[in-house]
Amino acid sequence: MKPGRQARPPARQALIIFGPPGAGKGTQAELLSKRFFFFHVDTGRSIERILYAPGAENDPVLVRERKKFESGELCTPSWVLSIMRDRVMRLALADVSVVFSGYPREEFQAFGDGKEQGLLDLLAAEYGKERMTVIQLLVPSEESMKRNSTRLICSVCGLPVMGVGSSDPIQVACNFCGGKLMQRSLDNPEDIRARLEVYKKQTFPLIERMRAYGIAVHEVNGVGAPYEIHETLVKLLELA
Template structure:
């Protein structure tokens, strides 16, 4: 299957993408991984992306699209892929359609993870990260440390990242609504959108997504 995964920040796209890709035996292709791989490998597109990023500018659509096309052309994506974080806007969605059409393939579904805005804010703004080891993550509601402000694993101080503040989260949601959400309507006109609730436990959401993709809604 060829799938695009969409949803607001905090919807659990990365987590669900990993599980869905494994269940469907297709590669999980994320924008972040594309950038890291191309930059670390020193590809021409990676050099272009790094130059823009180093200058504090957004990477142009054509560079991101070029990376995605190269990745989708690799042998492990021959029978499908799951795109996470791309396309981010309608112009990228249109460019993706052109690229797929050139290879005589098309998308099978656009999976829309739906989460109420207040829940998104609660999920992200409640995160607390360990200063000693950022892989130790807690949550003031869903995964409380035994001692407030102290990491259960190593005793490090827990803090809220600046990116996780409520004001920042709401600004990120505004960007999502303005730039990314319109691609849902774009794909809906093609009959590709499958919307599911992303509330509940991870395995519950994964099952809901798998059932929806198989048509068992």
């Protein structure tokens, strides 16, 4: 492969990366999207683009969802699912591999409710179950707490910087774009514990249902340098 060029996977794939808060789901999805022909479906960024697009203030549904988004409340699950379904259909039509980081998060998003088609049924129809993979990044709760409490986020590009902390004077700017680093309001001990509980009660049990659904599920040690974990995923997915 020539330097700077992406390598296309042998066949288009649908990959879902799970893990507790701070496990590095987004980081691994970004690494795959930069090195290989994967599109990182970032739910939060997708929602944000739609809610703040020109003319969104004239759409009653978008106004409603924007109020929820800005208050920290979860957006309407059926609305988010419809956005994800539309995104998947467009990417599948373009013959592009996809990687999700932490989505779907609960049963309705994954399997629907009989009336609404869940994400997994759509991915199975567009990609085939044999080309779907779930990666579960294993990170102890103590490590998750440590990572989140010492994580800063770039205010411009959104990239995380781990192991710094808001009181650390050494690094104040993003290495990628130079944007100011800031700590998320949700990255405090109380909220981190709450998010860990949500993951254990809602998302973690979902992984076994996905296995029963017929999707390959692989557990990967999420403790270590991001590039080491990335290379593990590359070998596991037979990308190189």
